[in-house]
Amino acid sequence: MTWETVIGLEVHVQLATQSKLFSGSPTKFGAEPNTQANIYDLALPGTLPVMNKEVLRMAVSFGLAIDAEIGKRSVFDRKNYFYPDLPKGYQVSQLDFPTVGKGSLTIEMEDGTEKVIGVTRAHIEEDAGKSLHEDFQGMTGIDLNRAGTPLLEIVSEPDLRSAKEAVAYLKKLHSIILYLGISDGNMAQGSMRCDANVSVRKKGETEFGTRAEIKNINSFRFVEKAINHEVERQIDLIEDGGRVVQETRLYDSELNETRSMRSKEVANDYRYFPEPDLLPVVIDDDYIAAVQATMPELPNAKRARFVSEHGLSDYDAGVLTADRAMAEYFETVVTTCGDAKLAANWVSVDLLGLLNKADKGIAESPVSPEQLGTLIARIKDNTISGKIAKTVFEAMAEGEGDVDQIIENKGLKQVTDTGALESLVDEVITSNPDQVEQFRSGKEQVFGYLVGQAMKLSKGKANPGQVNKLLREKLNNG
Amino acid sequence: MALDKSDVEKIAHLARLEINQADTQEVTQRISNILAMIDQMQSIDTDSVDPMAHPFDATQRLREDEVTETNQRERLQRISPATEQGLFLVPKVIE
Numbered sequence: 001m002t003w004e005t006v007i008g009l010e011v012h013v014q015l016a017t018q019s020k021l022f023s024g025s026p027t028k029f030g031a032e033p034n035t036q037a038n039i040y041d042l043a044l045p046g047t048l049p050v051m052n053k054e055v056l057r058m059a060v061s062f063g064l065a066i067d068a069e070i071g072k073r074s075v076f077d078r079k080n081y082f083y084p085d086l087p088k089g090y091q092v093s094q095l096d097f098p099t100v101g102k103g104s105l106t107i108e109m110e111d112g113t114e115k116v117i118g119v120t121r122a123h124i125e126e127d128a129g130k131s132l133h134e135d136f137q138g139m140t141g142i143d144l145n146r147a148g149t150p151l152l153e154i155v156s157e158p159d160l161r162s163a164k165e166a167v168a169y170l171k172k173l174h175s176i177i178l179y180l181g182i183s184d185g186n187m188a189q190g191s192m193r194c195d196a197n198v199s200v201r202k203k204g205e206t207e208f209g210t211r212a213e214i215k216n217i218n219s220f221r222f223v224e225k226a227i228n229h230e231v232e233r234q235i236d237l238i239e240d241g242g243r244v245v246q247e248t249r250l251y252d253s254e255l256n257e258t259r260s261m262r263s264k265e266v267a268n269d270y271r272y273f274p275e276p277d278l279l280p281v282v283i284d285d286d287y288i289a290a291v292q293a294t295m296p297e298l299p300n301a302k303r304a305r306f307v308s309e310h311g312l313s314d315y316d317a318g319v320l321t322a323d324r325a326m327a328e329y330f331e332t333v334v335t336t337c338g339d340a341k342l343a344a345n346w347v348s349v350d351l352l353g354l355l356n357k358a359d360k361g362i363a364e365s366p367v368s369p370e371q372l373g374t375l376i377a378r379i380k381d382n383t384i385s386g387k388i389a390k391t392v393f394e395a396m397a398e399g400e401g402d403v404d405q406i407i408e409n410k411g412l413k414q415v416t417d418t419g420a421l422e423s424l425v426d427e428v429i430t431s432n433p434d435q436v437e438q439f440r441s442g443k444e445q446v447f448g449y450l451v452g453q454a455m456k457l458s459k460g461k462a463n464p465g466q467v468n469k470l471l472r473e474k475l476n477n478g
Numbered sequence: 479m480a481l482d483k484s485d486v487e488k489i490a491h492l493a494r495l496e497i498n499q500a501d502t503q504e505v506t507q508r509i510s511n512i513l514a515m516i517d518q519m520q521s522i523d524t525d526s527v528d529p530m531a532h533p534f535d536a537t538q539r540l541r542e543d544e545v546t547e548t549n550q551r552e553r554l555q556r557i558s559p560a561t562e563q564g565l566f567l568v569p570k571v572i573e
Contacts, residue, residue, distance in 0.1 A: 017543050018543050018544060018545055019543055019544055019545045019546070019547075023547060024541075024544060024545055024546030024547045025545070025547040026545045026547070032551075032564055033563065033564035033565050034551045034554070034555070034564050034565065034566065035549040035551050035564070036547075036549070037551075037554070038547040038550055038554070039550075039554070042554060050539075050540075050541045051538055051540050051541065052540065052541060052543050053540040053541060053542055053543060054542075054543035055543075056540065075531040075532075080492075082494055083571070084566075084568040084571055096529070097531070131571065132565065133570065133571075136562060136565075136567055136570075138569075138570050139560065139562075139567040139568065139569065139570055140567070140568050140569070140570050140571050141562065141563070141565035141566070141567055142565055142566040142567070142568055143564075143565055144566070269492055271492065274531045274532065276532070278538055279532050279534065279536050279537050279538040279539075280531050280532060280537055280538060281537065281538045281540075282537040282538075
């Protein structure tokens with residue numbers, strides 16, 4: 001039997017503000033417990049929320065990035081539930097009038113195909129604190145530093161049909177929020193968290209199957225594994241004559257399995273009602289236009305421009321624009337060296353290889369874009385060969401200085417002096433009589449070997465074009 | 479809309495309220511009366527009226543994104559019954 005998977009994602013993005021959504025407490029990650037939790041965050045009686053302007057701007061900019069309807073009048077609601085890391089007993093969220101309405105984004109699959117995924121809505125809400133269940137002699141420890149941190153919850157339509165599509169969607173979302181600078185997107189630190197609603201149905205059916213919600217997925221890799229695992233579980237269950245129950249399941253990355261999380265005797269009933277402590281937030285066209293005016297160039301537009309303006313392949317353009325910092329790095333390299341194709345190669349192969357090996361991000365690159373640009377310029381003006389350039393690049397990565405300094409200090413300048421090259425070629429001819437004989441009797445393949453010998457003799461510094469030319473002349477005239 | 483005893487018990491549980499068995503009957507009656515009033519209100523035609531989120535005809539004022547609070551942990555934890563390593567301690571809540 002053929003099954004079809006249906007996935008919808010709910011992604012919580014922590015907005016990168018200085019202060020909390022409704023209070024002036026700081027939002028830094030990793031502070032000592034409860035040093036960033038003040039009277040409103042702790043829900044002390046008589047405290048009132050005052051909304052952070054920047055949160056609204058960030059939410060609207062996200063809405064514009066996904067071509068969404070922007071809510072000109074957003075209303076906050078209380079979502080009620082009891083848990084000690086939610087001191088107010090309710091989470092302030094948006095139910096019927098979110099700031100961001102229906103929108104969409106385009107994902108690209110590995111085979112180059114594109115698909116438009118609907119976004120149902122994105123609403124502003126506050127984060128809860130953290131509960132620590134270990135080491136407190138039968139008690140639970142509560143850290144409220146995170147309580148009140150602004151979140152944008154982005155809800156997709158059930159448009160995703162495979163775990164791979166879910167990952168592509170998540171990566172696109174990640175790329176957009178980093179371009180907008182509205183979050184650091186760090187999944188390991190919980191700045192971006194993903195819940196997946198997963199169901200299966202027989203191919204051709206129009207009704208959705210019963211879904212399970214998987215929580216606690218905190219990396220791109222785990223999203224794919226968790227969904228695949230859950231799909232398999234549901235198919236096995238149905239094929240064995242069972243039925244999928246609507247429930248929340250927790251993904252365990254160590255065991256690679258999902259397990260039922262809530263054994264509550266009553267279903268969740270959040271008893272939403274409008275938050276009486278907050279008035280509706282109203283914005284007009286001028287406000288939206290002002291946010292629009294500050295929008296950076298987004299990944300898809302940048303990608304198209306890299307193809308048309310820099311003449312890159314669609315694939316290279318995709319690699320280089322996935323990350324805004326990388327795209328900007330690349331453009332600085334191009335400006336410095338004036339050769340987009342060489343720049344694309346060096347950034348996507350050599351630089352990325354170096355960074356991956358060192359497990360570093362582009363922002364921490366030991367080689368600056370100006371340095372790399374200068375390096376490429378030195379290949380182009382024949383100061384060094386492409387091969388020697390790799391040596392210089394490695395030396396720069398080790399912090400040995402700038403391009404020209406390293407070329408000078410290590411004596412790597414390309415040999416273009418005809419006299420010096422001639423004696424080099426003569427030496428190769430003298431010390432390889434057999435190969436020379438073979439070449440002269442018509443064995444063309446040997447030529448490459450002889451060029452290699454000359455390059456080796458010069459320790460890679462000879463200009464390969466000149467060596468080729470000189471060697472051929474001498475062999476033909478000898 | 480009439481409520482029965484089990485509805486009231488469920489609502490009480492969600493709100494974490496304890497109701498004596500002896501009082502359940504009376505509470506059920508009182509909530510049913512409130513719901514009866516809401517039923518009456520719902521019979522009014524409101525098709526041309528926008529939902530109201532707040533009784534005041536005013537909009538939310540926003541504040542700048544600035545940190546204005548300082549660390550008050552020591553003072554704030556003085557009123558807590560139990561703390562350890564800077565954490566508030568509560569009865570264990572994991573299921």
